[in-house]
Amino acid sequence: IDYQNTYYNPVNWNLVMDEPGNPNMFFPNRWQPLQLAEFIDQSGNEGTNASPDFLSAEWGNVQPFAMDASDTTIYSRFGSDYTVYHEAPSPPLIYPTEDTDLESDYKWGHS
Helix, strand or coil: CCCCCCCCCCCCCCEECCCCCCCCCCCCCCCCCEEEEEEECCCCCEEEEECCCCCCCCHHHCCCCCCCHHHEEEEEECCEEEEEECCCCCCCCCCCCCCCCHHHHHHHHCC
């Protein structure tokens, strides 16, 4: 069975773990892949110069057995739809929106 992501692509460049700093982080509220010199996945497969995929990016597309369409919200991004079940409120973001000061909420929650 193929469990790989079919349409999810990260918007940030890889964070190279062997180099200092993070000069390629342009979207801090989005996931950033890691670039590792060596990597062993959960099945024990070894790799070099590897960047592990984001796991379960499309998990909302799996048909649940105990929820129905009334429990969902469907979003679209870059031409692909994705489903969110029982959507939680958004976490504090690093940069505020126009009507809130989420940056201070983010800093307070992580200090």
